[in-house]
Amino acid sequence: MIITIVGGGSTFTPGIVKSIALRQKELEVEEVRLFDIDEDRQYKVSLVVDWILKDMKSPIRLTVTTDKRTAYENSSFIFAQMRVGKYAMREKDEKIPLRHGCVGQETCGCGGLAYGLRTLFPMIQVIDDVEKYAAPDHWILNYSNPAAVVSEACRALRPHARIINICDMPIAILEMVGRCLDIPNFTDFDVNYFGLNHFGWFTDITYQGRDLKAEITEYVMKNKTLLPPDVLEKLKEHDRVGERHLNASWIHTWNNVYKVLQSNPEYLPNTYLQYYLLSKDVVEESNPEYTRANEVMDSREKDLFEGIDHYIKTGEVTAKAFYHGAHGNYIADLAMALKNDTKKKFIVIVQNNGAIENIAPDAMVEVPAYIGKNGPEVICQGPIDDYYKGLMEQQLASEKLLVAGGIEGSYEKVWKAFSMNKTVPSATVAKAILDEMIEANKEFWPELR
């Protein structure tokens, strides 16, 4: 059994490989292959991956390559997590909209649309390469962002691909819920959820007969945050809490759950809804000269590559060099459910086909599904109220227009996608942002006419 990681040079690769190695027996994995287009970055990351496997006395073989055939041949699982244009482009995705007074975020608003246009065709290329070389019953589990746009592009261009798009935000929220309520077993919480990627709501969270959605709603209303007290205490002393790469900026995010919940206490919101429902507050809280991309480069990326340099010099790996937790566990558990036909429940991004009754069948939605050897068996969520439907349909239309515009090379469609995004106040602002984005993305975007 072979698992290939696309974006082998990612800051998340060590944590993911550790999660795989911890499940070596259940996954029956014999080899992990790292594939990236940046040979140097991947080589450095592979040193720490190699150390992890040796430290765990794992029998897993490690292959590191920039050759597609070597990467995919007979592979059963392909974990994709590439960042097209790397952090340098993420910084532009965040800073260009902010210069125009709009939300500057890597997966939401104009930044997400820009990142989407960069990632769409490289993702299709991964699917085609995998289909050419991998095992016929392979699965591609995709984390590469922006997952909403990427999944729509896969649906439109490769509808039969064996791909499941996923996001770690729902599980990360459940972990926070567990920490706030002092219940460590967050992976056993039973949930219902509906929405789009980075745009959804928990309708139920239960555990051993307890209504955790009601308990956490009360907690957030009382404490005005979804930050658990232990993290809050540590954040007061340091800018970052290494274990979960939680920097100061995350304080705004977890606190904004309170503001969103105040505006609608019916369901627990995904943290990313802040960018659409609190756009003005978020722009005011942002520093246009120092965005999340800068924070990540100065923390998670810096810690990893300094940690690797330290390892090269001393043979020691320090604790803060890499993060291991819910992110890697989620993708490895999903692979285990597919391989061993466990029918465990996961929140995944799939084509709607009636899962949300009054949303179009061709929408890519994020909902819970039982995962077995044949893929996701979606759990229907019934009809949703106008409030959610209206918000989702606006966002969906923006993402669909973007993908159609990217495929057709249509400036008009992409401009419409930017204009109708809820984070953008006017078509003229949308055009100004789009024109700057075209310039910044020359190397990556399809030509728009």
Ligand SMILES: NC(=O)c1ccc[n+]([C@@H]2O[C@H](COP(=O)([O-])OP(=O)(O)OC[C@H]3O[C@@H](n4cnc5c(N)ncnc54)[C@H](O)[C@@H]3O)[C@@H](O)[C@H]2O)c1
């Ligand atoms: N879906 C989720 O919830 C979720 C969670 C965390 C991270 N992510 C995503 O995972 C990805 C990696 O994040 P990161 O912060 O570690 O980024 P990173 O920049 O550290 O790593 C990304 C790697 O992808 C490589 N890459 C770029 N284009 C490629 C291509 N065409 N083929 C193969 N490799 C390519 C880069 O060279 C780089 O080594 C991003 O897309 C990020 O948004 C998604």
Ligand SMILES: O=P(O)(O)OC[C@H]1O[C@H](O[C@H]2[C@H](O)[C@@H](O)[C@@H](O)O[C@@H]2CO)[C@H](O)[C@@H](O)[C@@H]1O
């Ligand atoms: O700003 P980043 O690069 O640190 O994170 C962006 C990603 O944020 C989400 O995943 C987080 C998760 O929320 C957090 O609790 C922890 O587990 O780390 C994850 C990765 O940072 C989101 O789901 C991803 O799509 C974003 O890429």
Ligand SMILES: [Mn+2]
């Ligand atoms: Mn996500």
